[in-house]
Amino acid sequence: MVCRMFRLETEVDKARRDLLRARLRDSNTAASPVLAALRGTPAEREVPLHVWGLDADGELAGGLVGHTWATWLHVTYLWVDERHRGGGLGSRLLNEAERVAREERECAAARVETWDFQAPDFYRKHGYDVVCVIPGYPPGITEFTLTKRLG
Incomplete structure (x- = not known):
């Protein structure tokens, strides 16, 4: 097992929020055929x-x-x-x-x-x-x- 140290921050950061949201959306789309079918359609936005x-x-x-x-x-x-x-x-x-x-x-x-x-x-x-x-x-x-x- 690899143990890593992470620094945790509690500041409001809109750029990180947007990045996290995009990465979560990509993960969800990859895991769900329904969400994947929406990719590139108006309903996705x-x-x-x-x-x-x-x-x-x-x-x-x-x-x-x-x-x-x-x-x-x-x-x-x-x-x-x-x-x-x-x-x-x-x-x-x-x-x-x-x-x-x-x-x-x-x-x-x-x-x-x-x-x-x-x-x-x-x-x-x-x-x-x-x-x-x-x-x-x-x-x-x-x-x-x-x-x-x-x-």
């Missing part, structure tokens, strides 16, 4: 998807930030200003993101993470199913992962 809701004055009333990758839409953030909640803006933002993902980017499914005090019921009403529940993440809160078929 992670592409940002943003949908903005602006009020009559052009101010931000709500928005959805996510990305598409490997035929999936990943909703990272969906927020509606308190003054505009209950009027359907959140549904319109989500529906438009799903439409773009399905029709323009050929996505077959969507996923989102949300906390118990946020919007699990909102996503369930939009056809999402709970696939993971993590109690105590963070302490005192439960995180849900939900998915939906977009076909």
Whole structure:
């Protein structure tokens, strides 16, 4: 057995992060026929998807930030200003993101993470199913992962 000394660092380093991500992607692609089949296709790239809701004055009333990758839409953030909640803006933002993902980017499914005090019921009403529940993440809160078929 070879014993080697390694120096460990905890600094934030974007260049190393990007290098690590590329190497991990290459390793995963080499190990997975499904990921290998995506190599060189538009689905291989992670592409940002943003949908903005602006009020009559052009101010931000709500928005959805996510990305598409490997035929999936990943909703990272969906927020509606308190003054505009209950009027359907959140549904319109989500529906438009799903439409773009399905029709323009050929996505077959969507996923989102949300906390118990946020919007699990909102996503369930939009056809999402709970696939993971993590109690105590963070302490005192439960995180849900939900998915939906977009076909």
